[in-house]
Amino acid sequence: MDTKKIFLNESELPRQWYNIMADLPTPVEPPLHPGTGQPLNPNDLEAIFPMPLIEQEMSQERWIDIPEPVFEKYLMWRPSPLYRAYSLEKHLDTPAKIYFKNEGVSPAGSHKPNTALAQAYYNKISGTKKIYTETGAGQWGSALSFCCAQFGLECKVYMVKISFNQKPYRRMMMETWGAECVGSPSSETASGRAMLAKDPDSPGSLGMAISEAVERAVQEETSKYALGSVLNHVMLHQTVIGLETQKQMEIAGDYPDIIIGCSGGGSNFAGLILPYVKDKIEGKEIEIIGVEPNSCPTMTRGKFAYDFGDLAQLTPLLPMHTLGHNFVPAAIHAGGLRYHGMSPIISQLLISNLIQSKAIPQIETFESGITFAKTEGFISAPETNHAVAMTIREALKAKEEGKEKVILFNWSGHGLVDLAAYDDFNKGKLSDYKLSDDIIQNALKDIESLPKPKQFKE
Numbered sequence: 001m002d003t004k005k006i007f008l009n010e011s012e013l014p015r016q017w018y019n020i021m022a023d024l025p026t027p028v029e030p031p032l033h034p035g036t037g038q039p040l041n042p043n044d045l046e047a048i049f050p051m052p053l054i055e056q057e058m059s060q061e062r063w064i065d066i067p068e069p070v071f072e073k074y075l076m077w078r079p080s081p082l083y084r085a086y087s088l089e090k091h092l093d094t095p096a097k098i099y100f101k102n103e104g105v106s107p108a109g110s111h112k113p114n115t116a117l118a119q120a121y122y123n124k125i126s127g128t129k130k131i132y133t134e135t136g137a138g139q140w141g142s143a144l145s146f147c148c149a150q151f152g153l154e155c156k157v158y159m160v161k162i163s164f165n166q167k168p169y170r171r172m173m174m175e176t177w178g179a180e181c182v183g184s185p186s187s188e189t190a191s192g193r194a195m196l197a198k199d200p201d202s203p204g205s206l207g208m209a210i211s212e213a214v215e216r217a218v219q220e221e222t223s224k225y226a227l228g229s230v231l232n233h234v235m236l237h238q239t240v241i242g243l244e245t246q247k248q249m250e251i252a253g254d255y256p257d258i259i260i261g262c263s264g265g266g267s268n269f270a271g272l273i274l275p276y277v278k279d280k281i282e283g284k285e286i287e288i289i290g291v292e293p294n295s296c297p298t299m300t301r302g303k304f305a306y307d308f309g310d311l312a313q314l315t316p317l318l319p320m321h322t323l324g325h326n327f328v329p330a331a332i333h334a335g336g337l338r339y340h341g342m343s344p345i346i347s348q349l350l351i352s353n354l355i356q357s358k359a360i361p362q363i364e365t366f367e368s369g370i371t372f373a374k375t376e377g378f379i380s381a382p383e384t385n386h387a388v389a390m391t392i393r394e395a396l397k398a399k400e401e402g403k404e405k406v407i408l409f410n411w412s413g414h415g416l417v418d419l420a421a422y423d424d425f426n427k428g429k430l431s432d433y434k435l436s437d438d439i440i441q442n443a444l445k446d447i448e449s450l451p452k453p454k455q456f457k458e
């Protein structure tokens with residue numbers, strides 16, 4: 001009988017994270033101070049992050065030890081299983097072999113606790129009492145709430161208002177883990193009040209919520225801020241996914257020809273691919289594809305430029321693919337992919353041609369999610385469905401070409417708290433959004449006056 005899923009023993013959980021910074025052929029350009037436009041100094045970040053995370057953010061060391069307390073708590077759900085998608089293969093009648101890494105087994109239901117746990121730990125040992133953060137549909141907020149409870153930290157989450165109103169279950173999860181959650185824009189912060197003055201009915205956005213969380217974090221001595229994606233230290237923590245997967249694929253006796261992940265800020269994608277990017281730099285042939293929504297096409301239609309991570313322009317300037325910090329994406333259900341920017345590491349890999357990017361319309365992602373649910377059983381998060389859809393496209397292409405490709409994708413999370421989205425789809429209420437070039441060009445105007453990275457392209 002063929003093996004359906006591959007488990008690792010707890011003793012095989014990696015003891016170190018992998019830092020791609022040590023191996024990049026072209027280094028990531030430095031973040032800039034938002035006021036002076038000069039390369040950021042570690043001390044500039046001290047108001048919002050604890051020192052160990054700032055050091056990881058700037059580290060060039062290839063391997064970084066996973067602290068014992070983080071390792072022990074990883075064991076709550078790690079190592080996560082790797083599955084072979086036999087039923088999906090059969091349904092598609094493809095010669096391709098499809099594997100997926102199941103990151104939906106964490107208590108919060110996604111890959112996000114991989115970094116939330118590490119961030120909570122480093123804050124705890126640095127004397128932080130309370131962490132402020134933002135969340136879109138609630139995946140990050142719930143992951144951080146869970147992990148703050150593990151290390152006895154207070155947690156406050158600014159949740160994008162439209163989700164806060166329409167998707168109460170993740171708020172309830174956050175509150176169950178002891179965190180406080182408010183809709184953003186709120187009247188609690190100067191940036192929130194400014195946004196409400198402009199538009200009292202604002203549905204909010206991730207960029208707005210980040211502004212509120214950062215503003216609060218810098219006001220209190222023992223409070224810090226945490227970001228769930230985009231930054232280098234987040235990508236670092238997520239590499240535990242790919243390091244486990246490499247061991248599991250070896251047990252399966254296969255090596256991936258194609259690796260796929262959905263990409264919002266880039267963290268689950270990076271987590272799976274970075275250890276394989278190292279192989280690729282060393283000569284392996286692998287096709288690596290990041291998938292984003294048609295309606296928030298950061299990598300496929302955005303610019304590689306310096307931009308702020310948030311609307312109120314409080315964060316450092318990051319060298320990344322961006323649609324402009326004022327870009328407000330359509331209200332698709334994949335809330336975790338509705339971000340104007342992208343991880344600088346992923347952006348650098350893209351301009352170094354080590355990875356590719358593709359965009360997919362919303363309806364195809366749900367159709368694919370339904371196919372996956374009917375064959376493999378699991379109901380995917382709407383974000384994850386972007387990776388599922390690209391996997392199906394590649395498996396059908398392999399069928400056309402008659403090639404036995406090995407396809408590996410990251411199943412970043414389950415969709416059991418997103419069933420309203422499936423309900424909308426099943427009732428025919430979902431639509432695809434056309435995004436005109438004019439809207440993108442307009443949003444990009446707002447970053448024209450910012451400094452340009454060396455590798456900037458018009």
Ligand SMILES: *Cc1c(COP(=O)(O)O)cnc(C)c1O
Pocket residue numbers: 110111112139140228229230262263264265266267268269336337381383384412413414
């Ligand atoms: C948040 C989220 C994403 C997108 O974030 P990345 O940082 O790009 O990984 C994707 N899938 C799930 C399930 C998420 O919760």
